[in-house]
Amino acid sequence: QKEVEQDPGPLSVPEGAIVSLNCTYSNSAFQYFMWYRQYSRKGPELLMYTYSSGNKEDGRFTAQVDKSSKYISLFIRDSQPSDSATYLCAMSGAGSYQLTFGKGTKLSVIP
Amino acid sequence: GAGVSQSPSNKVTEKGKDVELRCDPISGHTALYWYRQSLGQGLEFLIYFQGNSAPDKSGLPSDRFSAERTGGSVSTLTIQRTQQEDSAVYLCASSWTGTDPLNYGYTFGSGTRLTVV
Numbered sequence: 001q002k003e004v005e006q007d008p009g010p011l012s013v014p015e016g017a018i019v020s021l022n023c024t025y026s027n028s029a030f031q032y033f034m035w036y037r038q039y040s041r042k043g044p045e046l047l048m049y050t051y052s053s054g055n056k057e058d059g060r061f062t063a064q065v066d067k068s069s070k071y072i073s074l075f076i077r078d079s080q081p082s083d084s085a086t087y088l089c090a091m092s093g094a095g096s097y098q099l100t101f102g103k104g105t106k107l108s109v110i111p
Numbered sequence: 112g113a114g115v116s117q118s119p120s121n122k123v124t125e126k127g128k129d130v131e132l133r134c135d136p137i138s139g140h141t142a143l144y145w146y147r148q149s150l151g152q153g154l155e156f157l158i159y160f161q162g163n164s165a166p167d168k169s170g171l172p173s174d175r176f177s178a179e180r181t182g183g184s185v186s187t188l189t190i191q192r193t194q195q196e197d198s199a200v201y202l203c204a205s206s207w208t209g210t211d212p213l214n215y216g217y218t219f220g221s222g223t224r225l226t227v228v
Contacts, residue, residue, distance in 0.1 A: 004153065006153075008151070041221065041222075041224075042222075043115070043202055043204070043219030043221050044202075044217075044219050045219065088153065090154075097142065097159055097161070097167075098167075098170075099154070099156070099217070100153075100156075101146075101153035101154040102153050103151065103152060103153040104153065
């Protein structure tokens with residue numbers, strides 16, 4: 001079992017839909033949870049991060065972490081065609097510089 | 112510079128040849144990372160440099176891979192005797208420090224797409 005599991009998709013939704021992206025993990029030492037967005041032929045860019053369990057909201061994006069279930073989510077409200085990208089979850093332990101990434105979910109938002 | 116710069120952006124090489132990939136981090140960032148992104152795979156950690164400390168090479172897949180960082184700035188990843196399974200996108204990232212991900216942010220370059228034929 002990989003440390004981080006993420007459904008690769010692809011996921012296709014109509015513009016304006018609510019998108020839910022998820023990752024599960026097995027390493028209980030993970031405390032920092034991040035979501036990166038990667039456009040085609042570009043490097044990943046940090047979208048959101050959270051520490052331990054809880055929710056964090058930033059505009060149309062909400063990140064949720066449930067450490068008891070080892071499950072993290074990213075919700076995108078009112079999705080736009082410009083949200084079409086691959087979304088990568090990443091996580092690390094306390095004081096660790098090394099991130100463990102999921103494989104990424106490819107999202108297409110259709111106008 | 113304004114961002115992390117990687118060169119070349121694309122590299123096609125013949126099996127058995129050596130290749131060098133370059134990364135120019137954001138000025139002032141002391142931490143530098145190399146990751147590999149293979150088709151259908153997540154990002155795989157390769158190596159980490161922090162200031163003048165000895166690098167963490169624990170992610171390098173074989174002794175054909177090596178990396179150096181000169182003057183605490185530019186880094187070069189070298190792959191000797193390339194194999195087809197080395198084909199991937201090699202991503203470099205830098206950050207202010209290497210500890211506490213919430214107090215730093217990885218900034219990735221656009222990567223070098225390596226194809227071994």
